[in-house]
Amino acid sequence: MILTFGTYDAARQPRVGILVSGLRARGHRVVELNRPLGFSTAERVRMLRQPWRLGQLLVRLVGCWAALVRDDVAHRRAHGAPDAVLVGYLGHFDVVLARLLHPRTTVVLDHLVFAGDTAVDRGARGLRVRLLHALDRLACACADVVVVDTDEHRALLPASSASRRRASLRVTDARPEGDAQRRSRGRGSVVVPVGAPxxxxxxxxxxxxxxxxxxxxxxxxxxxxxxxxxxxxxxxxxxxxxxxxxxxxxxxxxxxxxxxxxxxxxxxxxxxxxxxxxxxxxxxxxxxxxxxxxxxxxxxxxxxxxxxxxxxxxxxxxxxxxxxxxxxxxxxxxxxxxxxxxxxxxxxxxxxxxxxxxxxxxxxxxxxxxxxxxxxxxxxxxxxxxxxxxxxxxxxxxRPAAVVEPLHHALAALGIHP
Missing domain, CATH: 3.40.50.2000 (Glycogen Phosphorylase B;)
Incomplete structure (x- = not known):
């Protein structure tokens, strides 16, 4: 079972819906725990560029996180721990909570948007850009597998994730292994094109x-x-x-x-x-x-x-x-x-x-x-x-089932099968 997790809004940010649809088409059982934050992509980026707006983000985020924690606890009591947790894009903060709630589970971060890179593209400079690059590094550090959409974006993964850029997620033998072995082998990145809903x-x-x-x-x-x-x-x-x-x-x-x-x-x-x-x-x-x-x-x-x-x-x-x-x-x-x-x-x-x-x-x-x-x-x-x-x-x-193929194979390399 794969748990999609976070404050994403699939109507405004369809990428997570594409991943969910594609994984389901390939036979995976996917359960969504989602409490939409209610901000558009443009509003989130504006908050990242204008730190004085972050208070509004944090208040909303705390409320959504409290609901996500309740949902996650209830789901684990009813169904047990998932095989993997997939955090939807713009999940720079959500991935931290996912890691805290699931310390022994494979956490996959869809890092479609680099906060620092996006801020630079839209004219930001100086301290705020350095802080946003630090946020990118933190988000990637909390994930076992980082999903990006192009090879060029894979090359932007933080220096601390250099080993992940080099990691090759290959299908290996099916010998039983423990959580620590699987997570060690699973450190990596995978390129999954954006696709269309x-x-x-x-x-x-x-x-x-x-x-x-x-x-x-x-x-x-x-x-x-x-x-x-x-x-x-x-x-x-x-x-x-x-x-x-x-x-x-x-x-x-x-x-x-x-x-x-x-x-x-x-x-x-x-x-x-x-x-x-x-x-x-x-x-x-x-x-x-x-x-x-x-x-x-x-x-x-x-x-x-x-x-x-x-x-x-x-x-x-x-x-x-x-x-x-x-x-x-x-x-x-x-x-x-x-x-x-x-x-x-x-x-x-x-x-x-x-x-x-x-x-x-x-x-x-x-x-x-x-x-x-x-x-x-x-x-x-x-x-x-x-x-x-x-x-x-x-x-x-x-189509979703086509673009998600690299992630499907990466999960299989970690022993996560439909």
Whole structure:
């Protein structure tokens, strides 16, 4: 039995739900002990960057932890100790409690977000960054296995975890061993791609019938020919969604759209763009697009409505940032866009090319002109049809059961089987 544990919010931070779904699909019994903290990812990051906000976090955290302790004690009395405890991402504090409650159990930390690295990407400097790096080190020290999403992030594991970066979690012989032996052998890290939740997989890669649109609207779906490409003169629908952080390159995306949309109209093959979200670079993106026709701005879409909305588009934009963090990640929206049946255009970086390069439309990071040209090319029905075929071929690789395979094998190497 695997116990997922923490204050995560699977609706706002779907990664833990992907791991749970994937492990269950591979036969594991997974029980969730979850008391959501109630803060969004952006709010948590803001608190980490602005220490004076930590009081609010701590008050909420203490209340959630008290409930988790009660739940954990009751569960152990009824079912015994689990084989492993999986702490969901943004679990920098939760993993400490998990270790205290389960000192002899394998603790797996999904370390999808490095607090220090994220703060630097969003402009933080000095003492707060050093404190956040220390928090990362503490979290990793409390875990037996650290899960990251790319090889580049694995290389960022704290120096004290160097042995874990080198550790190879291999299936070994099945001789009985004690807890101490198993934990000693289990010290390591494993790369598990982010993946997409089951709810993002629209039937046949298209928007489900009757899929909702914000504000009660229901725009016509892009017309299709028998070959799956838009009919002549139908607009190419492009969507971007996110927190408008430097990693996402929202300014570059806005600059590219400001270039591409008027050119597309002139060519008789229009583009319509939907920009979803708010955040650090939102104002700059709106300024860059100005009064460009064909752009719809949505500040918020409910998480359960977002998959269908994205599936109403032909192209989902990934990230175009040029900072160090942007070059190390494969973002959620790449997996989600593929799952929704979209063509995904994103930056040509090592992790994205390595994991899904055959299924993505890659452009140089930070290159607005290249992105604009690629979008214009995709207004050609035959080009879009070919890109859609490539994207569709990659959908199976982003399903929960597929992405969780490395963790499944790592658990087997520790003697933890379905």
């Amino acid at each position: 089951d709810g993002w997989f629209a039937p046949d890669g298209g928007a489900p019938d009757g899929a909702p649109w914000p504000d009660g609207g229901s725009p016509d779906r892009v017309g299709r020919s028998d070959g799956g490409a838009p009919a002549a003169r139908d607009p190419l629908r492009v969507v971007f969604f996110g927190l408008f952080t430097p990693l996402q390159g929202a300014g570059t995306i806005a600059e590219a759209l400001a270039d591409a949309l008027p050119r597309a109209v002139t060519a008789g093959r229009p583009i319509q763009a939907t920009m979803i979200g708010t955040g650090q670079d939102h104002a700059a993106a709106r300024d860059a697009l100005g009064a460009t026709d064909g752009v719809t701005w949505l500040d918020w879409v409910e998480p359960d409505e977002l998959p269908a909305l994205v599936a109403h588009h032909d192209v989902c934009l990934g990230i175009l940032g040029t900072g160090p963090k942007a070059l190390r990640v494969v973002p959620n929206k790449v997996f989600q866009g593929l799952a929704a049946g979209c063509v995904v255009v994103t930056s040509d970086t090592a992790p994205q090319r390595r994991l899904l390069g055959d299924h993505l439309e890659l452009v140089p990071p930070g290159d607005a002109a290249a992105l604009a040209d690629r979008l214009l090319a995709l207004t050609d029905p035959s080009v879009l049809a070919a890109a859609r075929d490539r994207a569709r071929a990659g959908r199976a690789a982003v």
